Ligand code: KG4
């Protein structure tokens with residue numbers, strides 16, 4: 450079954466052609482990051498306008514790369530949420546138009562669930578397993594019972610991990626998106642230079658809290674009692690910045706890995722699956738492998754970690770196999786869709 454996967458939840462336009470949820474014929478993605486960089490983050494109104502411009506081009510690119518024609522598409526899968534309402538509307542209406550004109554079924558999928566299953570596209574992973582999604586909008590831990598059956602064990606109470614990376618990057622005057630920039634600095638810093646604390650939620654061992662950690666970084670940079678708006682008084686040297694980035698990254702990742710490992714032990718799972726943009730980080734991959742003895746940790750390849758259409762196509766395929774029917778054309782975008 451040839452599935453077209455469409456991803457437009459935020460500032461990436463993605464179109465992919467995927468066979469049977471596994472074989473990727475094309476996975477074209479246009480990032481708008483450089484267009485939002487001057488604003489230090491995604492501007493929702495601009496994101497939806499650029500989606501309108503970029504999506505048709507990316508769609509044609511995917512068809513050309515895959516060397517397939519429109520009529521060969523069997524199913525159209527689209528991310529229906531969570532995400533920015535304007536961006537979601539662009540993808541959904543594009544998908545509906547195609548579904549109507551090609552007379553092919555349409556299926557709406559959850560973007561976070563797609564991140565969770567993306568590593569399964571390339572690895573055979575036995576279930577049950579513990580899954581963790583770490584992206585710009587989400588940080589959640591799941592028990593994956595079987596294909597398409599999950600229990601959410603915990604989630605962040607405030608900032609998502611990627612969001613914390615982006616905010617710390619901005620405090621360090623690094624460009625948006627900040628995750629890869631912080632990773633670069635951290636690779637040259639001392640992760641044990643500063644003792645930074647990560648929030649723990651009483652009675653909820655699988656929940657996360659990163660806002661205090663971010664404030665800890667703010668204090669390191671600008672001193673106690675300063676607000677984020679205040680101008681930095683002292684200029685940090687290059688090596689001081691590296692040490693702060695490394696200490697932040699180490700504190701955040703140690704907490705994430707420890708809680709995920711604890712969940713795997715608690716639920717007697719011998720596999721851990723990690724997905725979402727932050728899972729691209731090499732230090733995180735390394736830490737999972739080092740700290741989770743006796744447990745196999747699986748990651749998607751980098752191009753499937755960040756937002757992309759292939760993971761949407763793969764999830765759409767599995768959902769369609771289960772339900773044997775698509776959604777109606779009145780499918781609504783769900784900006785706050787939970788998972
Ligand atoms: O999954 P994703 O593409 O979009 C969302 O669904 O949010 O994740 C984007 C997030 C951004 O916050 C970005 O800074 C972060 O992933 N990110 C990273 C790295 N690459 C991307 N964070 C840490 N280290 C990285 N190498």
Ligand code: ZN
Nearest residue numbers: 564584755756
């Ligand atoms: Zn995402």
